[in-house]
Amino acid sequence: KNEVEQSPQNLTAQEGEFITINCSYSVGISALHWLQQHPGGGIVSLFMLSSGKKKHGRLIATINIQEKHSSLHITASHPRDSAVYICAAFSGTYKYIFGTGTRLKVLA
Amino acid sequence: DVKVTQSSRYLVKRTGEKVFLECVQDMDHENMFWYRQDPGLGLRLIYFSYDVKMKEKGDIPEGYSVSREKKERFSLILESASTNQTSMYLCASSFLAGVNEQYFGPGTRLTVT
Numbered sequence: 001k002n003e004v005e006q007s008p009q010n011l012t013a014q015e016g017e018f019i020t021i022n023c024s025y026s027v028g029i030s031a032l033h034w035l036q037q038h039p040g041g042g043i044v045s046l047f048m049l050s051s052g053k054k055k056h057g058r059l060i061a062t063i064n065i066q067e068k069h070s071s072l073h074i075t076a077s078h079p080r081d082s083a084v085y086i087c088a089a090f091s092g093t094y095k096y097i098f099g100t101g102t103r104l105k106v107l108a
Numbered sequence: 109d110v111k112v113t114q115s116s117r118y119l120v121k122r123t124g125e126k127v128f129l130e131c132v133q134d135m136d137h138e139n140m141f142w143y144r145q146d147p148g149l150g151l152r153l154i155y156f157s158y159d160v161k162m163k164e165k166g167d168i169p170e171g172y173s174v175s176r177e178k179k180e181r182f183s184l185i186l187e188s189a190s191t192n193q194t195s196m197y198l199c200a201s202s203f204l205a206g207v208n209e210q211y212f213g214p215g216t217r218l219t220v221t
Contacts (some may be wrong), residue, residue: 002150033209033210035212040215041117041196041198041214041215042213042215043198043200043212045210045212048209086150088151088210094141094156094158094164094202094208096210098150098151098152099150100148100149100150101150
Protein backbone atom coordinates (compact mmCIF):
# COMPACT_ATOMS: atom_id res chain seq x y z
CA LYS A 1 0.00 0.00 0.00
CA ASN A 2 1.35 3.41 -0.96
CA GLU A 3 1.97 5.88 1.84
CA VAL A 4 0.08 8.52 -0.16
CA GLU A 5 -3.09 7.45 -1.92
CA GLN A 6 -5.16 9.56 -4.26
CA SER A 7 -8.69 9.03 -5.48
CA PRO A 8 -10.07 8.88 -7.99
CA GLN A 9 -7.30 7.92 -10.41
CA ASN A 10 -9.26 9.26 -13.36
CA LEU A 11 -12.08 11.75 -13.45
CA THR A 12 -14.15 13.14 -16.29
CA ALA A 13 -16.43 16.09 -15.64
CA GLN A 14 -18.61 18.45 -17.57
CA GLU A 15 -17.70 22.11 -17.69
CA GLY A 16 -19.13 23.91 -14.68
CA GLU A 17 -19.16 20.92 -12.35
CA PHE A 18 -17.76 20.98 -8.83
CA ILE A 19 -14.81 18.59 -8.58
CA THR A 20 -13.20 16.95 -5.57
CA ILE A 21 -9.93 15.05 -5.55
CA ASN A 22 -8.92 13.22 -2.40
CA CYS A 23 -5.55 12.45 -0.87
CA SER A 24 -4.96 10.18 2.12
CA TYR A 25 -1.60 9.58 3.71
CA SER A 26 -0.32 7.20 6.34
CA VAL A 27 2.88 8.99 7.38
CA GLY A 28 3.49 11.89 9.72
CA ILE A 29 3.80 15.08 7.75
CA SER A 30 4.81 18.70 8.16
CA ALA A 31 2.76 19.83 5.18
CA LEU A 32 0.90 18.63 2.15
CA HIS A 33 1.57 19.94 -1.33
CA TRP A 34 -0.90 19.99 -4.22
CA LEU A 35 0.62 20.12 -7.68
CA GLN A 36 -0.78 20.40 -11.19
CA GLN A 37 0.83 18.80 -14.23
CA HIS A 38 -0.35 19.69 -17.70
CA PRO A 39 0.28 17.57 -20.79
CA GLY A 40 3.89 18.14 -21.77
CA GLY A 41 5.16 17.56 -18.27
CA GLY A 42 5.71 20.80 -16.37
CA ILE A 43 4.59 20.72 -12.75
CA VAL A 44 3.13 23.78 -11.08
CA SER A 45 2.64 24.27 -7.37
CA LEU A 46 -0.96 24.97 -6.38
CA PHE A 47 -0.99 24.88 -2.59
CA MET A 48 1.15 23.93 0.33
CA LEU A 49 -0.79 23.57 3.55
CA SER A 50 -0.27 22.19 7.02
CA SER A 51 -3.69 22.95 8.52
CA GLY A 52 -7.14 24.20 7.66
CA LYS A 53 -7.99 25.50 4.26
CA LYS A 54 -6.51 27.59 1.45
CA LYS A 55 -8.24 29.18 -1.50
CA HIS A 56 -6.91 30.54 -4.75
CA GLY A 57 -9.43 31.56 -7.37
CA ARG A 58 -11.62 28.56 -8.12
CA LEU A 59 -9.33 26.16 -6.27
CA ILE A 60 -9.75 25.23 -2.62
CA ALA A 61 -7.55 22.86 -0.63
CA THR A 62 -8.37 21.50 2.79
CA ILE A 63 -6.49 19.28 5.17
CA ASN A 64 -7.53 17.31 8.25
CA ILE A 65 -4.38 16.39 10.12
CA GLN A 66 -6.14 14.05 12.57
CA GLU A 67 -7.75 12.07 9.76
CA LYS A 68 -4.64 12.27 7.56
CA HIS A 69 -6.68 13.44 4.64
CA SER A 70 -6.65 16.34 2.22
CA SER A 71 -8.99 17.38 -0.55
CA LEU A 72 -8.61 19.60 -3.58
CA HIS A 73 -11.81 21.18 -4.85
CA ILE A 74 -12.35 22.93 -8.15
CA THR A 75 -15.45 25.07 -8.43
CA ALA A 76 -17.03 25.89 -11.81
CA SER A 77 -14.62 23.59 -13.63
CA HIS A 78 -13.34 24.56 -17.06
CA PRO A 79 -11.63 22.58 -19.83
CA ARG A 80 -8.36 24.38 -19.05
CA ASP A 81 -8.43 22.66 -15.65
CA SER A 82 -7.75 19.38 -17.45
CA ALA A 83 -4.49 18.12 -16.03
CA VAL A 84 -3.02 15.60 -13.64
CA TYR A 85 -3.29 16.67 -10.01
CA ILE A 86 -0.70 15.30 -7.63
CA CYS A 87 -0.57 15.43 -3.87
CA ALA A 88 2.73 15.14 -2.07
CA ALA A 89 3.31 14.64 1.64
CA PHE A 90 6.23 16.56 3.05
CA SER A 91 7.60 14.76 6.08
CA GLY A 92 10.38 17.14 7.01
CA THR A 93 13.95 17.76 5.88
CA TYR A 94 13.86 17.07 2.17
CA LYS A 95 11.59 14.08 1.85
CA TYR A 96 8.46 14.27 -0.29
CA ILE A 97 6.20 11.26 -0.86
CA PHE A 98 4.10 11.62 -3.97
CA GLY A 99 0.73 10.20 -4.84
CA THR A 100 0.33 8.70 -8.29
CA GLY A 101 -1.92 11.51 -9.45
CA THR A 102 -5.51 12.05 -10.52
CA ARG A 103 -6.06 12.59 -14.22
CA LEU A 104 -8.85 15.13 -14.70
CA LYS A 105 -10.59 15.80 -17.98
CA VAL A 106 -13.17 18.57 -18.16
CA LEU A 107 -15.41 18.46 -21.21
CA ALA A 108 -16.83 21.58 -22.80
CA ASP B 109 9.22 34.05 -10.05
CA VAL B 110 11.32 30.99 -9.36
CA LYS B 111 12.68 29.53 -12.51
CA VAL B 112 13.96 26.01 -12.88
CA THR B 113 15.18 25.11 -16.33
CA GLN B 114 16.25 21.81 -17.82
CA SER B 115 18.62 21.43 -20.72
CA SER B 116 16.32 19.47 -23.02
CA ARG B 117 12.59 18.80 -23.29
CA TYR B 118 13.02 15.69 -25.41
CA LEU B 119 16.02 13.46 -25.80
CA VAL B 120 16.58 10.24 -27.72
CA LYS B 121 19.66 8.19 -26.92
CA ARG B 122 20.96 4.75 -27.76
CA THR B 123 21.58 1.95 -25.30
CA GLY B 124 25.04 2.26 -23.77
CA GLU B 125 25.42 5.98 -24.39
CA LYS B 126 26.39 8.34 -21.59
CA VAL B 127 23.62 10.84 -21.01
CA PHE B 128 23.78 14.18 -19.23
CA LEU B 129 20.67 15.98 -18.02
CA GLU B 130 21.22 19.45 -16.65
CA CYS B 131 19.11 21.55 -14.35
CA VAL B 132 19.58 25.19 -13.42
CA GLN B 133 17.66 27.23 -10.84
CA ASP B 134 17.83 30.96 -10.29
CA MET B 135 16.49 31.33 -6.75
CA ASP B 136 19.60 30.52 -4.73
CA HIS B 137 17.95 27.36 -3.42
CA GLU B 138 20.13 25.04 -1.37
CA ASN B 139 18.23 21.85 -2.22
CA MET B 140 18.03 20.37 -5.67
CA PHE B 141 16.37 17.11 -6.69
CA TRP B 142 16.16 14.70 -9.58
CA TYR B 143 13.02 12.60 -9.99
CA ARG B 144 11.78 10.22 -12.60
CA GLN B 145 8.12 9.86 -13.37
CA ASP B 146 6.58 6.73 -14.81
CA PRO B 147 2.90 5.93 -15.43
CA GLY B 148 1.23 4.49 -12.36
CA LEU B 149 4.29 5.01 -10.17
CA GLY B 150 4.28 8.71 -9.49
CA LEU B 151 7.46 10.69 -8.93
CA ARG B 152 10.38 8.78 -7.48
CA LEU B 153 13.45 10.43 -6.07
CA ILE B 154 16.73 9.50 -7.74
CA TYR B 155 19.17 11.82 -5.97
CA PHE B 156 19.11 15.03 -4.10
CA SER B 157 21.71 17.61 -3.10
CA TYR B 158 21.57 20.06 -0.20
CA ASP B 159 24.76 21.93 -0.99
CA VAL B 160 27.53 22.22 -3.54
CA LYS B 161 29.36 18.91 -3.94
CA MET B 162 26.95 17.21 -1.51
CA LYS B 163 24.60 14.49 -2.65
CA GLU B 164 22.29 11.92 -1.13
CA LYS B 165 20.79 8.85 -2.73
CA GLY B 166 17.08 8.79 -3.14
CA ASP B 167 14.83 5.80 -3.61
CA ILE B 168 16.12 4.65 -7.00
CA PRO B 169 19.77 5.73 -7.50
CA GLU B 170 20.94 2.62 -9.33
CA GLY B 171 22.26 3.40 -12.81
CA TYR B 172 22.51 7.13 -12.11
CA SER B 173 25.04 9.56 -10.73
CA VAL B 174 24.87 13.29 -10.09
CA SER B 175 27.12 16.29 -9.98
CA ARG B 176 26.73 19.64 -8.25
CA GLU B 177 29.73 21.87 -8.78
CA LYS B 178 27.81 25.15 -8.52
CA LYS B 179 24.86 26.01 -6.31
CA GLU B 180 22.53 26.76 -9.19
CA ARG B 181 23.31 23.70 -11.30
CA PHE B 182 22.57 20.02 -10.71
CA SER B 183 23.36 17.40 -13.31
CA LEU B 184 22.04 13.88 -13.65
CA ILE B 185 24.26 11.39 -15.43
CA LEU B 186 23.30 8.07 -16.91
CA GLU B 187 26.65 6.35 -17.25
CA SER B 188 25.40 3.73 -19.71
CA ALA B 189 21.82 4.31 -20.74
CA SER B 190 19.48 1.36 -20.81
CA THR B 191 15.96 1.00 -22.20
CA ASN B 192 14.48 0.78 -18.69
CA GLN B 193 15.69 4.33 -18.11
CA THR B 194 13.23 5.61 -20.69
CA SER B 195 11.15 8.00 -18.62
CA MET B 196 10.24 11.57 -17.80
CA TYR B 197 12.94 13.22 -15.69
CA LEU B 198 12.03 16.17 -13.51
CA CYS B 199 14.33 18.47 -11.63
CA ALA B 200 13.18 20.48 -8.62
CA SER B 201 14.67 22.90 -6.13
CA SER B 202 13.76 24.31 -2.73
CA PHE B 203 15.16 26.20 0.20
CA LEU B 204 16.87 24.15 2.87
CA ALA B 205 15.06 25.32 5.98
CA GLY B 206 11.45 25.22 7.00
CA VAL B 207 8.48 23.86 5.14
CA ASN B 208 10.16 24.08 1.81
CA GLU B 209 7.95 24.10 -1.22
CA GLN B 210 9.54 22.47 -4.24
CA TYR B 211 9.68 24.21 -7.61
CA PHE B 212 9.85 22.00 -10.67
CA GLY B 213 11.46 22.30 -14.07
CA PRO B 214 9.57 21.50 -17.29
CA GLY B 215 10.86 17.93 -17.47
CA THR B 216 12.95 15.99 -19.97
CA ARG B 217 11.34 13.10 -21.76
CA LEU B 218 14.17 10.65 -22.39
CA THR B 219 13.81 7.74 -24.76
CA VAL B 220 16.54 5.11 -24.85
CA THR B 221 16.42 2.87 -27.90
